[in-house]
Amino acid sequence: MRPLLLKGGRVIDPSRGTDGIADVYLVDGRIEAVGMNITAPDAELIDAVGRVVAPGLIDLHVHLREPGQEELETVASGAMAAAAGGFSAVCAMPNTDPVTDNQAAVGFIVRQAMRAGKARVYPIGAISLGQKGQQLAEFGEMVGAGAVAVSDDGKPVVSSQLMRTALEYAQTFGIPVADHCEDPTLSAGGSMHEGLVSTRLGLKGIPAAAEEIMVARDIILAELTGGHIHLCHMSTRGSVALIRRAKENGLRVTAEATPHHFALTHARVEGYNTNAKMNPPLREEADREAIRQALKDGTIDVIASDHAPHHYDAKEREFDDAPNGIIGLETALSLALRELVGPGLLTLPELIDRMSTTAARIFHLPGGTLAVGAPADLVLFDPAARWVVEKNRIQSKSRNTPFMGETMPGIVELTLVDGQVVFRRAAAGS
Amino acid sequence: MPSPIRLLDDAALARALQRMALEIIERAGGTSRLVLVGIQRRGVQLAERLALLIERDHGTIRRGKLDITLYRDDLQAIGPRPVVGETSLPPDIDGAIVVIVDDVLFTGRTIRAALDEVADFGRPRQILLCELVDRGGRELPIHADIVGQSVTTGPGDHVDVRVKELDGEDGVYLVRGDG
Amino acid sequence: MADVSAALGKDLVGLEPLSREQIQLILDTAEPFKEVSERQIKKVPALRGKTIVNLFFEASTRTRISFEFAEKRLSADTVNVAASGSSVSKGETLVDTARNLEAMRIDMVVIRHPASGAAQFLGNRIRSNVINAGDGKHEHPTQGLLDLLTLRDKFGKIEGLKVAICGDVLHSRVARSNIWGLTKLGAEVAVCGPATLLPRDIRELGVTVLPRIEEAIQWADALNVLRLQLERMQGGFIPSLREYNRVFGVTSERLDQAPKDLVILHPGPMNRGVEIDSDVADGPHSVILPQVTNGVAVRMAVLYLLAGGSPDWATASSRSDER
Numbered sequence: 001m002r003p004l005l006l007k008g009g010r011v012i013d014p015s016r017g018t019d020g021i022a023d024v025y026l027v028d029g030r031i032e033a034v035g036m037n038i039t040a041p042d043a044e045l046i047d048a049v050g051r052v053v054a055p056g057l058i059d060l061h062v063h064l065r066e067p068g069q070e071e072l073e074t075v076a077s078g079a080m081a082a083a084a085g086g087f088s089a090v091c092a093m094p095n096t097d098p099v100t101d102n103q104a105a106v107g108f109i110v111r112q113a114m115r116a117g118k119a120r121v122y123p124i125g126a127i128s129l130g131q132k133g134q135q136l137a138e139f140g141e142m143v144g145a146g147a148v149a150v151s152d153d154g155k156p157v158v159s160s161q162l163m164r165t166a167l168e169y170a171q172t173f174g175i176p177v178a179d180h181c182e183d184p185t186l187s188a189g190g191s192m193h194e195g196l197v198s199t200r201l202g203l204k205g206i207p208a209a210a211e212e213i214m215v216a217r218d219i220i221l222a223e224l225t226g227g228h229i230h231l232c233h234m235s236t237r238g239s240v241a242l243i244r245r246a247k248e249n250g251l252r253v254t255a256e257a258t259p260h261h262f263a264l265t266h267a268r269v270e271g272y273n274t275n276a277k278m279n280p281p282l283r284e285e286a287d288r289e290a291i292r293q294a295l296k297d298g299t300i301d302v303i304a305s306d307h308a309p310h311h312y313d314a315k316e317r318e319f320d321d322a323p324n325g326i327i328g329l330e331t332a333l334s335l336a337l338r339e340l341v342g343p344g345l346l347t348l349p350e351l352i353d354r355m356s357t358t359a360a361r362i363f364h365l366p367g368g369t370l371a372v373g374a375p376a377d378l379v380l381f382d383p384a385a386r387w388v389v390e391k392n393r394i395q396s397k398s399r400n401t402p403f404m405g406e407t408m409p410g411i412v413e414l415t416l417v418d419g420q421v422v423f424r425r426a427a428a429g430s
Numbered sequence: 431m432p433s434p435i436r437l438l439d440d441a442a443l444a445r446a447l448q449r450m451a452l453e454i455i456e457r458a459g460g461t462s463r464l465v466l467v468g469i470q471r472r473g474v475q476l477a478e479r480l481a482l483l484i485e486r487d488h489g490t491i492r493r494g495k496l497d498i499t500l501y502r503d504d505l506q507a508i509g510p511r512p513v514v515g516e517t518s519l520p521p522d523i524d525g526a527i528v529v530i531v532d533d534v535l536f537t538g539r540t541i542r543a544a545l546d547e548v549a550d551f552g553r554p555r556q557i558l559l560c561e562l563v564d565r566g567g568r569e570l571p572i573h574a575d576i577v578g579q580s581v582t583t584g585p586g587d588h589v590d591v592r593v594k595e596l597d598g599e600d601g602v603y604l605v606r607g608d609g
Numbered sequence: 610m611a612d613v614s615a616a617l618g619k620d621l622v623g624l625e626p627l628s629r630e631q632i633q634l635i636l637d638t639a640e641p642f643k644e645v646s647e648r649q650i651k652k653v654p655a656l657r658g659k660t661i662v663n664l665f666f667e668a669s670t671r672t673r674i675s676f677e678f679a680e681k682r683l684s685a686d687t688v689n690v691a692a693s694g695s696s697v698s699k700g701e702t703l704v705d706t707a708r709n710l711e712a713m714r715i716d717m718v719v720i721r722h723p724a725s726g727a728a729q730f731l732g733n734r735i736r737s738n739v740i741n742a743g744d745g746k747h748e749h750p751t752q753g754l755l756d757l758l759t760l761r762d763k764f765g766k767i768e769g770l771k772v773a774i775c776g777d778v779l780h781s782r783v784a785r786s787n788i789w790g791l792t793k794l795g796a797e798v799a800v801c802g803p804a805t806l807l808p809r810d811i812r813e814l815g816v817t818v819l820p821r822i823e824e825a826i827q828w829a830d831a832l833n834v835l836r837l838q839l840e841r842m843q844g845g846f847i848p849s850l851r852e853y854n855r856v857f858g859v860t861s862e863r864l865d866q867a868p869k870d871l872v873i874l875h876p877g878p879m880n881r882g883v884e885i886d887s888d889v890a891d892g893p894h895s896v897i898l899p900q901v902t903n904g905v906a907v908r909m910a911v912l913y914l915l916a917g918g919s920p921d922w923a924t925a926s927s928r929s930d931e932r
Contacts, residue, residue, distance in 0.1 A: 199811060272730060
């Protein structure tokens with residue numbers, strides 16, 4: 001493998017608190033040097049002037065649909081989509097078919113990812129067998145095969161006893177337990193946020209309380225057990241307040257929020273737009289504002305896309321019948337630039353932290369850093385260049401996004417994993 | 431835009447109506463089975479005046495109103511008209527002598543529609559057509575039995591009947607178009 | 610003369626998108642159609658040659674019959690299709706149904722469906738006019754219109770009228786359509802029912818909340834009494850139908866306390882003895898039967914006004930699949 005030299009870019013490394021123009025020199029899949037005016041005659045030269053060089057982005061929450069629904073996405077196509085979005089690593093949720101709840105299933109995903117050779121894919125194992133919420137899955141075996149966390153995402157863990165057990169048991173292996181916080185008795189039958197829009201549209205709503213009740217429960221259990229709870233896709237201001245207090249009390253609580261939750265509100269559902277249907281649903285203006293502030297002050301640790309591919313036919317349905325979720329890997333960075341950095345809420349280094357450095361830290365993953373000796377997982381992107389979200393620009397197999405046709409800032413030009421180029425933007429005009 | 435030519439002033443219109451009233455009685459052979467039905471809109475006012483004229487020397491005359499909008503043959507082309515006026519006919523027109531009263535006879539399509547509509551209410555013994563103005567230009571084989579004033583017009587022309595009750599004055603005007 | 614069909618748009622999906630003027634236009638147009646229903650020959654040729662499909666995914670005898678009469682009295686050709694529930698159950702998806710209808714060159718579709726938004730879903734995908742006969746919990750615009758017409762007949766106007774909508778507002782498309790229609794025409798609207806059956810944000814639609822039926826009776830000029838469905842009890846929203854009747858039922862004892870001559874409306878079908886007692890439904894205050902008569906006239910008006918904008922299949926250029 002030829003050495004690579006990225007010259008003259010704005011190098012942002014939140015792990016070391018650096019942000020400035022520099023060269024980055026990669027040898028044998030590792031960061032060899034970061035500094036001014038590096039010369040490396042054998043290296044392939046990559047012009048990074050006017051662009052940002054950052055540790056590869058890490059998405060802690062994606063759905064890759066393999067095994068079971070390969071027509072929607074596979075590990076390979078998802079890894080490709082991730083790389084196109086600037087991600088050098090993603091964590092794949094286990095609500096596949098069959099559920100990824102054993103070491104063979106975890107190993108399968110690891111191997112599929114290696115074969116694809118694009119972004120890294122770290123499997124998340126199920127908490128319970130079949131995600132049925134009853135019997136604990138074999139955390140140890142799954143971790144041994146490559147799982148980095150456990151979750152029953154897709155579904156909430158309804159039984160508090162099970163969640164307690166999971167939080168205790170997971171500590172043996174040093175992994176977080178990620179929960180999809182939803183009280184199913186409050187949310188049953190609901191298809192969007194319970195509020196003025198749902199009243200006008202005649203759709204059953206899911207109240208914010210459905211999420212907050214489980215957030216509170218999980219925080220209490222984290223305190224009881226001393227375990228690490230990671231709260232998936234937070235969407236309400238009440239949840240944010242609960243997390244803030246938990247962190248003030250020093251509990252091991254981490255949280256993520258999706259780009260659509262800091263970009264959109266329930267107003268987007270107008271006209272029964274099924275590409276605005278997801279779980280948890282898009283909430284009110286005040287909730288969106290709280291999520292943004294929480295990302296700013298670190299109450300919410302990371303941005304995670306909850307990438308959820310669905311078929312066109314499936315979304316071409318009456319609102320109640322349409323499945324939940326949208327794809328997000330390829331619009332995450334752009335939405336963050338547009339909604340958080342552009343208005344001046346987050347600085348670019350803070351953003352990279354929320355999308356890379358902190359993600360690596362809280363899930364104990366390699367990456368998120370440009371320290372010398374670290375694996376060369378990088379992203380090179382132009383934060384000012386604009387692009388239009390169009391069908392033929394999307395690498396994912398699915399196209400279910402409400403942002404189709406919108407112009408966004410931020411074009412990923414290069415994504416590297418272990419010093420290998422896993423994504424390179426074709427030259428303009430092609 | 432050329433100025434309108436007045437064909438009938440209010441005095442001439444009143445005289446025409448008087449003559450038409452007499453002709454109605456004559457053609458209908460009396461007033462016993464007579465029903466005057468005005469076509470919306472100005473036919474209604476004209477029918478009312480004719481009825482009052484006839485009633486001066488005879489007993490009460492039965493009247494009715496017809497709005498033919500829903501029977502037009504060109505609804506698809508012109509689109510629906512929002513203001514569909516009142517239609518009401520006396521209950522037993524079977525065997526009656528119905529005199530349809532209208533302001534201007536042109537293509538004849540309004541009258542065709544009116545005949546269809548009357549047929550939906552019953553079977554008169556006879557239907558007569560009474561028009562204030564016959565301007566020629568028939569597209570259907572329809573003729574008026576009683577006419578106030580005949581005038582030759584071209585397709586671009588417009589005949590404008592005004593009645594005090596709706597327009598503040600009585601009169602009939604001809605506006606020549608570009609032909 | 611203004612292009613009326615363009616003024617109403619291609620579809621009637623609900624009353625929310627309509628302006629005050631558009632609603633008044635429909636009510637005014639319904640008047641002459643009332644007269645047609647009084648004739649011996651209850652027919653006018655206005656929609657002759659138009660094909661209309663009644664696409665009902667929910668069983669409904671009364672609404673379907675009312676639409677069928679309206680269509681036939683306008684001389685249109687009608688076809689009734691009773692289809693199964695949602696896309697997910699066996700049978701054709703709504704999208705495929707839409708495309709088949711368009712391929713058959715249907716002029717107008719009247720649709721009733723259990724999913725909110727189904728009428729708009731269909732209207733966005735076919736060129737035929739789409740009329741919403743009730744979509745999920747969203748709207749039932751012709752019911753709202755006939756309620757308005759009935760109130761206007763009784764009171765001469767809607768502006769300033771006090772109307773209380775009583776019952777299960779949360780699940781009611783009739784309630785929503787009524788709220789839109791009444792507020793747009795300047796009435797004062799209140800809702801009354803157990804809190805479990807009132808949407809939390811309902812006040813933001815310009816509506817007052819009256820917690821007890823007695824208050825509604827004191828305040829209102831007219832009550833629109835909604836049907837309470839058995840499922841509500843099974844869904845745990847109220848403990849029992851008996852308690853509902855005891856606490857919220859419109860009974861003649863309660864009506865006797867009214868300071869004014871209250872007018873009682875009900876969209877039907879009635880649960881006698883639950884939300885409304887028989888002596889009230891059949892009594893002098895009730896306008897339930899005039900509602901039914903007005904229903905046909907209002908539906909004729911809607912079909913008539915939309916028909917002007919129907920696609921002219923003879924001249925429409927053939928459009929290959931644009932998707």
